[in-house]
Amino acid sequence: MKKEVLFIGAGISALTGAALLAKKGFKVTVVESQFKPGGSCGIFKRDDIIFEQGAAMIYGFGKIGFNPHRFVFNALEEPIDIIKHDYLYAIHFNGHKIIFYEDINKFVEQLGKIFPSEKDNFKRFYDDSADLYLKVIANQPTFTTPDVVTKEQGLMQLKSAPKAYLKFLGYMNKNTEHILKKYFKSKEVFDFFDKLTSTYCYTTVEETPAILSAVMFVDNHFGGSYYPAGSTLNLVGKLEKVIEENGGDMIYNRDVKKILVKDDKVYGVKLDNGEIINCERVVNSGNVWNLYNNLIDKSLCKKSREWANLLIPTYPSLVLFALVKDEVIPKDTLPIEMLIGDTEKIDEGEVTLYILSKDDYTLCPRGYQTVMAIGPSFKEWINPKGDYHTEKYFEQKQAEKNRILGLLEKRFPGFKNAATHVELSTPATLQRLVMKEKGAVAGPKQQLGQHMLKRLKTKGEIEGLYNCGESTVMGTGTPAVTVSGISAANLILRECKMQEYEAKYLTGDYVTIVKKPYTGKNLKLSPDETEDKIGKLSMKCQYCMSPKCEKACQKHVPIRDINRRLSVGNFYGARKILNQFDQNPCINCENTSCQEACIRNKFAESVNIKEINSNLVKK
Structure with a gap:
C-alpha cells in the first residue's frame, strides 16, 4: 500500500x-x-x-x-x-519562594527584594530582554524553524526591526553567561539563572546559547502557562x-x-x-x-x-507519581513548583513538581492531590533492553523512590504518611516506553x-x-x-x-480559556445527545496497558482504543475501528465477559462497554 x-x-x-x-x-x-x-x-x-x-x-x-x-x-x-494558571510557576531558591508572575514588572520587583544589590540590574536586564522579544518574536510571529525559513521570510523579519533582529542573531554563538555578565556581578544571581536554564533546557548558563535564553527568560511572562482541561x-x-x-x-x-x-x-x-x-x-x-x-x-x-x-544527551530523569491527601499540601502551593537542592550546581535534589489537580478537579477526588515529581538521576541504570526485572534493579528503584519521597517530605511535612499511591518511572522505563535514550x-x-x-x-x-x-x-x-x-x-x-x-x-479562534478550578461540569463532547452520553461513559475507562476486557471479548473488539477516542470526542475514529467489523459486534452480543473482566470492577462499576459500542452506529 x-x-x-x-x-x-x-x-x-x-x-x-x-x-x-x-x-x-x-x-x-x-x-x-x-x-x-x-x-x-x-x-x-x-x-x-x-x-x-x-x-x-x-x-x-x-x-x-x-x-x-x-x-x-x-x-x-x-x-x-x-486552563490558564494564575502564575507561571514557583522556584524555591535559598529559602525564598520566587513566584513567576505573568506581570514581568511585578516579577522584577520581587527579584529586587531578594537580590537588593542587583535590583536596578534586574530591571535593566528584563526591560532590554522584553524589548528584544517584542520586536523580534511577537512583532512578526513565525512558527518555522530557522533551517526552513525562506529568504523572503527572513528579510521580512529583518525589515520589521533591523537593529533588534541583528542583535538577536548576534546571540547565536554566545552563551547566556556572556550576556548576563553585562548586567550582573553577584554569583548568587548567576546561580539563580542556572536554575532557570536548567528548568527550560537542562543546561547551565555557561552551556545555554544566548539566543535561546533571550526568548525563554521573558516569553512565558507574555504568553502565560496553561494546562489542557x-x-x-x-x-x-x-x-x-x-x-x-x-x-x-x-x-x-x-x-x-x-x-x-x-x-x-x-x-x-x-x-x-x-x-x-x-x-x-x-x-x-x-x-x-x-x-x-x-x-x-x-x-x-x-x-x-x-x-x-x-x-551529548540531556541528563537521565526519574519521574515519581503520587496521590496524596490534600491536608499536607499548603493552600498557597502552585500547580508547578521547582525545588532546589544545591544552588551552585545541578544535582539530584533539583525536582520539579506538578500538582495540576490544584486547577483541574477532574484529575482526582476532592480531598486529594495528584503529584508528579521529575528530576535528574546521575546513577547508572540497567539497560532496558536487558532483564530489568532483576532484584538489583528493584532495589535501586526503591531506593530512588524513597529519596524523592524524602525531598517531598521536606517541602510538605507529613507527605509520606499522607500518600495513598506512589510509583516511579526510571530512566530505563522512559527508554523502554517512550524512546527516551537512556532516560534523556x-x-x-x-x-x-x-x-x-x-x-x-x-x-x-x-x-x-x-x-x-x-x-x-x-x-x-x-x-x-x-x-x-x-x-x-x-x-x-x-x-x-x-x-x-x-x-x-488564520481567522477563527478555537482556543477557549475555561474557569478555574475546572470541574468538567459543562463539558460537551458532542451536540448529539447519544454521542455525548457514550463519550462521557467512555471517560470511565482506565486505558489499561494490557486490557483484560479485550482479552475476554470473543469478537476481539479493541475496547480501550475506542474509549480513548470517544473520551476526547473523536467519534469518527472510534467508528472507524468498529467499522472494520462486518457489523457492529456489540449490538446483539449477549456475552458480558468483557464488562466482568473490566479492571474498574475492583473499585467501582465497570465501564458500560455494551452500551457505548452498541450506540456507536455507523454514520
Whole structure:
C-alpha cells in the first residue's frame, strides 16, 4: 500500500505535522510503537485517578508572542478547552519562594527584594530582554524553524526591526553567561539563572546559547502557562482526531525497524512484523540516535552517524507519581513548583513538581492531590533492553523512590504518611516506553556547539526523509517540538507548491480559556445527545496497558482504543475501528465477559462497554 506521508512516532511533533498535512488533503499514516499517542505527553490512570506521565508544563497558548499551540489549533479549526494558571510557576531558591508572575514588572520587583544589590540590574536586564522579544518574536510571529525559513521570510523579519533582529542573531554563538555578565556581578544571581536554564533546557548558563535564553527568560511572562482541561489526553487526542477525520491512519503497537531507501530516495518503511509500507516521504520524530543507529542502513549516512553518536544527551530523569491527601499540601502551593537542592550546581535534589489537580478537579477526588515529581538521576541504570526485572534493579528503584519521597517530605511535612499511591518511572522505563535514550527526556542537550542549526535538520540528507521532534533545530519543550512539526508540514507543502500554514491566513479562534478550578461540569463532547452520553461513559475507562476486557471479548473488539477516542470526542475514529467489523459486534452480543473482566470492577462499576459500542452506529 502506498501513502503520501508516513510519520514515525506519535509524539506531539509528529501528531502536529500529520494533522496539518491531513487537513490539507494529504494521505497520512502515523506509526507508533506504543498503544496510544502523545509520546512523553499523555496520561495513565490508577483507580480513576489521572496522572500526567511527562510533559505537562504547557506554554504557547497565549494570544501574543510565541504561541505555536494556539496557532496549530486555529489552523486545524479544532476547538480545545484550556486552563490558564494564575502564575507561571514557583522556584524555591535559598529559602525564598520566587513566584513567576505573568506581570514581568511585578516579577522584577520581587527579584529586587531578594537580590537588593542587583535590583536596578534586574530591571535593566528584563526591560532590554522584553524589548528584544517584542520586536523580534511577537512583532512578526513565525512558527518555522530557522533551517526552513525562506529568504523572503527572513528579510521580512529583518525589515520589521533591523537593529533588534541583528542583535538577536548576534546571540547565536554566545552563551547566556556572556550576556548576563553585562548586567550582573553577584554569583548568587548567576546561580539563580542556572536554575532557570536548567528548568527550560537542562543546561547551565555557561552551556545555554544566548539566543535561546533571550526568548525563554521573558516569553512565558507574555504568553502565560496553561494546562489542557481534563488532562493532556485532550491535547494529543484532538490532534489524533483531526488526523483520522481527514482520512489519516493511526497504526499502534508497531515499531518501524527500517527506513527503506533505493537510489538515494526513500520508498517506504519496514515494520517489526515484516510489513512494508510504501511511501515517498517519511517524517522521523524519534531521537537522532535511533535514526542513524537503527532506522537508516549502516551503509548510508556514515558521517552523520558519527556526528550523532558524539552528541551529548540531556541528563537521565526519574519521574515519581503520587496521590496524596490534600491536608499536607499548603493552600498557597502552585500547580508547578521547582525545588532546589544545591544552588551552585545541578544535582539530584533539583525536582520539579506538578500538582495540576490544584486547577483541574477532574484529575482526582476532592480531598486529594495528584503529584508528579521529575528530576535528574546521575546513577547508572540497567539497560532496558536487558532483564530489568532483576532484584538489583528493584532495589535501586526503591531506593530512588524513597529519596524523592524524602525531598517531598521536606517541602510538605507529613507527605509520606499522607500518600495513598506512589510509583516511579526510571530512566530505563522512559527508554523502554517512550524512546527516551537512556532516560534523556529532551534528547541532545541544547548546549552551545550542538544547538539550533547544529542539531538535526528538518530536511534529511536522503531524498524524501524529514525530521521533527526534540532532536531537531528547536528541540526541548512542547512549544518547540510543536514548531518542529509545523516546520516539517510546511516544508512538504512548499515542495508540493501548496500554501503553507501562516498566521496571516488564520481567522477563527478555537482556543477557549475555561474557569478555574475546572470541574468538567459543562463539558460537551458532542451536540448529539447519544454521542455525548457514550463519550462521557467512555471517560470511565482506565486505558489499561494490557486490557483484560479485550482479552475476554470473543469478537476481539479493541475496547480501550475506542474509549480513548470517544473520551476526547473523536467519534469518527472510534467508528472507524468498529467499522472494520462486518457489523457492529456489540449490538446483539449477549456475552458480558468483557464488562466482568473490566479492571474498574475492583473499585467501582465497570465501564458500560455494551452500551457505548452498541450506540456507536455507523454514520
